Amino acid sequence: MTKRDITIASTETTLRKRSYTIQAVVRAVAILNTFTSTSEVLDLRVIAARANLHKATAFRLLETLVETRLLERAGKQGYRSSVQMSRTRRFRIGYASQSNLLPFTATVTDSLVVAANAANIDLLIANNEFSPKIALQNADKFISEKVDLVVDSQINVAVAAQIAAKFSDAHIPFIALDIPHPGAVYFGADNYKAGRMAGRYLAKWATRHWKANPEQLILLGVDAAGPLLNARLTGVVDGIVELLPNGRSIPTHHYDTKGGQFEATLDIVRKHLRRKRPERALVGAVNDSTALAALHAFREIGLERSCAIAGQDGSLAAREEMRRSSSRLICSVAYFPETYGARIIQVALEILKHKAVAPAVFVQHELITAENVNKIYPNDVWMKSAPTRG
Structure with missing residues (x-):
């Protein structure tokens, strides 16, 4: 039932x-x-x-x-x-996305719009634009609009407490996506677990394909998010050390990718490769945008065969890349953002109806590789070739 x-x-x-x-x-x-x-x-x-x-x-x-x-x-x-029914006021929920530039966030936004419409909820949408200042302004906007609840996706830990205090003072409950905020219900990944899955796969791949140990480990993080999002990278390191002999002795290079953006990461990895041209490099990326940027940097100078890269998000672009023969984007951890909307709205309604809600709601994680991508996402090819409606 x-x-x-x-x-x-x-x-x-x-x-x-x-x-x-x-x-x-x-x-x-x-x-x-x-x-x-x-x-x-x-x-x-x-x-x-x-x-x-x-x-x-x-x-x-x-x-x-x-x-x-x-x-x-x-x-x-x-x-x-044909008749206008009298009814109680519809719930109004404010949603501030992390940025319109990230495919993952765009998918979350689309799923939230569909779920809110199905639940007869008014959804007010704002864009935090990777900016702490704008995130604070959007919080004020939602408070002035007197929304019933806020779903906030902003990754800068420096303003997390300020945003939390604003909503607390206004007696507005809120759900924090991706990065926990004081007093909020957390919805998102178990970042360490997801990172460890990727790290273990990197170690197994290196053991199968390289006769010698990796020369370097490149970690691409988002330092503004603090240790919580970068726990993905901690997990990557621990997964490698767990399975790879002498894993702790591999020289490690950690870079901040300015919010996990493609262009910033591309510039960073290009500069790294000019200084340290490796023959065997493992790359652990905080998301697929940074993973794909690193792959592009290696590929453009003819060093793709010298790397193995693990992403996070399981984005469509990453899935398409893994379908390419011999691509060195060897895996990504999928979180299935297309399912977020229905689950977030369910949690929001439970909060608004004063039901007991767990302080953290973790999403499903699954490792995607070239071997299983078509099984996990069998409709990708059909969706790409489906005719658009005029």
Whole structure:
């Protein structure tokens, strides 16, 4: 039995105690309540999700409401309400993304928009632009808008306490993505665990493909995020040391990539390779953007065969790269950001309904390699070749 079935069963048990309640009417009103105005057009899928009904039940009720002229058809698959229902205020959630420049963040944003719409929630979106100053301004904006809850994705630990204090003073609960903030529910990766997965795979790969130990280990981090995000790199080192003989003796070079951006990382790795031209280099990257930048730097001077690179995020660009024959982006740890929206909205609703919520909600982690990428993401090729709608 699904959670929705349990919810419906619980509701119906309550209603049966009141013998004069007609459940069909209750469900019909629930459908009418899914419309926020007489101008809104919804399809069956969205209506069923908002009313918490099976599609077959929702369809029969929708057709009945059309016949009684409480609803009208809008196009082939849409419905529009003919009546304006009085209702309680919709929840309003503020969401500040880390930056529009990161593919991972863009995917999270898209999934949040879909999930908020399905849950009948108003989502106010802002962009922190990798800037502590803008992150603080966005926090003030959400407070002035009197949102019910905030989902904040900003990685600068220097302002984490200030942002937390703002929301605390305004009595606004908030969910922190990627980097924990004082008083917030954390949602994101177990960074050390994810890094260790990548480090172990780097060590195994090096043992299989190189006769000698790696000459150097390059770590590409985000220092502004503090030790929490860079725990991915700590995990990389520990995973290598765990499986690679004399792993601790490998010379290590740690670089700050200015927020995990491609161009900044490309410049950093180019300069490194001009100073220290390796024959066997392992690279542990904080995300796929930095991993791909490092790969580009090695490739452009003809040294791709001298490196093995591990990314983080499992992004589409990284998956496409791993499908290339003999690519030295050998793995990435996937977090499946396309699933974030539904889970974040679920946690947000539990908080807003004053239910008990764990202080940290960790996402799923899975190591992606050239050997399993098509199994884990079988639809990539289809999505890339699917015709666009005109």
